[in-house]
Amino acid sequence: MCECIYRKQESDGVLNSKSKGCLMMNKILQYLDCPQYLRKTFFPHQPELQFAGLLNPLDTPHHMRIHDDSLYREGVVLSKPVKPGHGSYVNVGLKDNLEVDKLIQNGVRVTVKVNKHNNSSDAAKKLTGTVVPWSEPRVKSGLYWGYRTRLAADLNEALHGKSVVAPEGYDCIIGTSDKGDNIDRFNLPSYKLSRDLEQFELK
Incomplete structure (x- = not known):
């Protein structure tokens, strides 16, 4: 399970360009996680998603086709x-x-x-x-059943704020930055991860 969190910054109630980018990324991720037969319901025609259909589908277990047999x-x-x-x-x-x-x-x-x-x-x-x-x-x-997203006001809230998916905290936090360490030198914990957080920074 993965929960992706994006920074959301506001000034005097007005969204800046970074905040708008976060909102857009959040919507695209939610769109991709939604099974295709549900998208017309949860994502009616929206100009910002006019090209989202060109994105590669996840093709994950919860994206069923009409003839798929699943519990x-x-x-x-x-x-x-x-x-x-x-x-x-x-x-x-x-x-x-x-x-x-x-x-x-x-x-x-x-x-x-x-x-x-x-x-x-x-x-x-x-x-x-x-x-x-x-x-x-x-x-x-043991089925991968998609991910959940939420918006956080700042990095502290992203790391320590209340999460519906992982209220007891995360097992592992993964962030991306040009100032970070080389991923080839990173070793994942040996225990089973069930609540991991992937943190992306929009510039």
């Missing part, structure tokens, strides 16, 4: 009416929408564990699933 899928909660006692409908990039186990606010992005049918007669029934934490595919199945 987990990313989805968005739909505004489709539901019957009493039923959960929300979610678009998870399949031919049919999937019903989850609870009611959730429309437009929210969720990670869904897809229920597997045991026999052919069940296959004709509607698709169902369970909403799970975003970290579950990684923790329980």
